[in-house]
Ligand code: MN
């Protein structure tokens with residue numbers, strides 16, 4: 001079926017309920033929550049925009065033929081779409097509880113759970129659903145650190161997701177953050193992240209990407225959190241808080257592939273895309289392709 005026809009589930013995968021009994025390789029869950037943004041709203045529309053764009057990459061049972069290594073990829077992959085968390089926007093604590101519960105359920109069913117944000121604050125409740133994963137490592141690809149104790153009177157904004165996760169999860173061992181380049185850094189957050197031994201990799205230390213990949217964890221259970229503002233705004237303009245001088249698509253994919261090849265990916269979130277800020281729809285298409293390629297990196 002052509003991409004403009006039919007009802008959009010992610011890559012035209014079968015729909016499942018989190019309450020029914022099934023197992024799959026990959027599960028897709030939308031988390032349309034964006035009231036924790038510090039600037040332009042609209043990331044709540046990203047799960048739907050990504051699903052619609054993903055129809056261009058719908059997964060046939062026979063898989064894709066990949067020119068890079070001239071073989072068929074993802075043949076027989078069991079991909080399921082479980083729809084969205086029902087998020088009560090004006091009850092953020094209840095929203096976080098529902099997100100955590102859904103993340104826990106999806107983990108029990110899918111070998112690779114994928115979470116479509118939403119703003120970056122969703123990573124905190126999603127990660128709480130990984131509280132039983134021993135020695136959990138995070139690879140965060142982001143222009144910003146998101147390790148602030150508070151911002152403008154709230155402790156649960158998209159600037160604090162990993163600070164709250166680090167407080168709540170004794171099993172969270174380490175965070176590697178790549179692509180940092182925000183203009184106004186929270187000095188206390190940088191000090192707190194370094195005090196915990198986190199690896200902070202600013203964009204100006206990433207000219208040699210092979211050496212950057214060597215700074216990624218190795219042999220660990222890794223949760224990958226991809227904030228689209230890590231990409232250059234010329235590549236992906238659809239984000240709340242763009243920062244100039246970012247990654248190309250190819251650089252981002254090399255970092256993601258490096259993360260997946262060196263480690264076991266146990267979860268993946270894709271956040272901070274604000275689709276209506278790119279009326280061409282290209283940012284959503286990029287998102288769908290990046291997610292498909294990440295799946296290919298985990299299921300080679
Ligand atoms: Mn972020």
Ligand code: MN
Pocket residue numbers: 142143144227229230272
């Ligand atoms: Mn960011």
